[in-house]
Amino acid sequence: MADKKKKNMEEAADGKKLAALEARIEGLNEQLEEAGKKAEEAEKKASDIKADYLRLMAEFDTFRRRTAEEKLALVSSASADTIKGLLPILDDCEIALASLEKSTDSEAAKEGTQMIFTKLTSYLKGKGLERIEAKGADFDTELHEAVTTFPAPSEELKGKVIDVVQTGYTLGDKVLRYAKVVVGA
Numbered sequence: 001m002a003d004k005k006k007k008n009m010e011e012a013a014d015g016k017k018l019a020a021l022e023a024r025i026e027g028l029n030e031q032l033e034e035a036g037k038k039a040e041e042a043e044k045k046a047s048d049i050k051a052d053y054l055r056l057m058a059e060f061d062t063f064r065r066r067t068a069e070e071k072l073a074l075v076s077s078a079s080a081d082t083i084k085g086l087l088p089i090l091d092d093c094e095i096a097l098a099s100l101e102k103s104t105d106s107e108a109a110k111e112g113t114q115m116i117f118t119k120l121t122s123y124l125k126g127k128g129l130e131r132i133e134a135k136g137a138d139f140d141t142e143l144h145e146a147v148t149t150f151p152a153p154s155e156e157l158k159g160k161v162i163d164v165v166q167t168g169y170t171l172g173d174k175v176l177r178y179a180k181v182v183v184g185a
Helices: 002-102 106-126
Strands: 129-132 144-150 161-166 168-171 174-177 179-184
Touching: 002 106, 106 129, 144 161
Parallel strands: 144 179
Antiparallel strands: 129 168, 161 179, 168 174
């Protein structure tokens, strides 16, 4: 009987162990199921993020192309406006040349040339072009390019611009062409 009791106790212990193992397996299955759900959610989230990324890249590509087209149109428009503004000056040049062929009067040639020059400079000033006044000014490397130095005729002309070889121009705050000058040494 003691053996039977012992055997029943062992079976009961084995049953408890088996029940504990089954409970543990069920817990692990639940964890596995939960991990699978989390993996599916992460996969869906990654898929959504990838779709958003591709959409954003497509929108950026469209923006870049549209901006390039608009810039090209703007440059083309600016060139056309500049040429349209110069057409009346071209007309005046044709009139002046025709007038010079017929006339022997040098005063008429001077007057016609002065008219063209005035019209051209006023048009360019209207677009923001400014002449760099250099003669007699202090030498400034931001505006002037020294072609040569020359012994200054007087002490106050040292370091100043004595002569202008080529006129310089600015457009707004930007130097388009530096004034080429002779500097007193």
